Amino acid sequence: MKITRVETFLVPPRWLFCRIDTDEGVAGWGEPVVEGRAATTRAAVEELSDLLIGADPRRVEDLWQTMTKAAFYRGGPVLSSAVAGLDQALWDILGKSLGVPVHQLLGGAVRDRVRVYGWVGGDEPSRVGEAAAAQVEAGLTAVKINASGRVAPLPAAREIDAIVGRVEAVRAAIGDGNDVAVDFHGRVSVPAARRLVPLLEPFRPLFVEEPVLPEHTHRLGEVVAATTTPIACGERLFSRAEFLPALQAGVGVVQPDLSHAGGISEVRRIASLAEVYGALLAPHCPLGPLSLAASLQVAFATPNFLIQEQSIGIHYNTGAELLDYMADRSPFAFVDGAIERWEAPGLGIEIDEAAVRRADRVGHRWRPPVWRHPDGGHAEW
Structure with a gap:
């Protein structure tokens, strides 16, 4: 079996799909994308395809090694994400x-x-209690909220009260039998995180995500030591080497993204590394159906798995939804807050190729918002 063609498809709302064809008629699909840098990632996939055409796609590990190491400059979000989607398609x-x-x-x-959770409240969270209650009513047993919208690196008292109030509102709305996770999105400083995260302990979050920026991983241990709440991170870490300092700092939950962190091959290894540290796997996945399918395949086979993010109904999905590109939506049905394991071959989902090709003709130019503090300075999104 030989690879004959690699195609990419820029599909709304903000995704990039790839398809690998072979001379035996077997095709594989993947999702290589950096949100806001989809066109850049598309160019990286095209460059990597030079290494794939004519190769045996079943030699997944050899091709992964070649794609990640056959150039002098390695790593980074664009290359790792391009490799991730191609790796999904090879599997x-x-x-x-x-x-x-x-x-x-x-x-x-x-x-x-696999237990899953849904998002409520958006990037600048509001009415989170009502939205969380609606998700539980729809069958989920866990939700996640952003801790804040735009916030000062050292939040004022009213901002602190608003963050705590949101989590309190969700806990009151969903009761003690369901879970809430809280995402800080790297929006506050290390001193602020040390102050804020302990204040959330009375509401028993499942975990607190990305309390500090990934470039401050060397200080993550200070936040871990300040609270009994499990600390999670990893959506902006792309390899075992990058996860190691976070695990050494004591994080309880690792969140590699199957479309960013080298695909199924590398995330499986990240999960094994986390297991050595007693940490749990909760893959990041605010993306499309292929990224979710790849995440679930890893989750089905990973002992230290915790919970899976999924983007059905997420606030980013304007103009298109995850299920729009599936010929059969049944694999992603929620049953008692979970997705049941399936036995279909490969990633186990059927992509509506015609819908994808139509969407690619439209494309997208999604960009994340640019936030400013009241003084005009840059604010973390």
């Missing part, structure tokens, strides 16, 4: 060629279903 082809799901190739399932 999809391998599973389809053998007639088995990817989780079987990873050693077999260790669970029958």
Whole structure:
């Protein structure tokens, strides 16, 4: 079997898909994208395709090693994300060629279903209590909220009260039988995180995510030491080497993104590294159906898995939804707050190719917002 073609598709609301074709008619799909840098990632996929055309797609590990190491300059979000989507597509082809799901190739399932959570409140959260209650009413058992919108690096008293009040409102709305996770999105400083995170302890968050920026990972241990709440991070870390300092700092939950951190191949290894430190895996996934399918395949086969993010109904999805690109939506049905394991080969989902090609003709130019503090200075989004 040989790879004959690599295609990319820029699809709304903000995603990039890829498709790898072979001379035996087996095709694989993946999702290589950096949100806000989709066109840049598309160019990286095109460059990497030079290494793939004519190769045997079933040699997944060899191709991963080649894509990540065959150039003098390595790593970074664009290259890692390009590799991630191509890696997903290669695993999809391998599973389809053998007639088995990817989780079987990873050693077999260790669970029958994967618990998922949904987003509420948006980037500048409001009415989070009502929105969280609606998600629970719809069948989910966990939600996540942004701790704040634009916020000062050292929040004023009213900003602190607003952050605590949001989490309190969600806890009151969903009761003690469901979970709320809180995402700081790297929006505050290390001193502010040390002050804020302990104030959330009475509401028992499932975890607090990205309390500080990834470039401040060397200070993450200070935040971990300041609270009993599990600290999570990793959506902007792209390799085992980058996760190691966070694990050494004591984070309880790692959140690699299957479309950013080298795909199924590398995230599986990140999960194994986390297991050595007693940390749990909760893959980041505010993206499309292929990223979610890849995440679930890893989750089905990973012992130290905790919970899965998914983007159905997320505030970023304007103009298109995750399910719009699926020929069969049933694999992503929620059952008691979880997605049941399936046994279809490869990634296990069927992409509506015609819908994808139509969407690519429209494309997108999604960009994240640029925020400013009242004094005109840059604010972290």
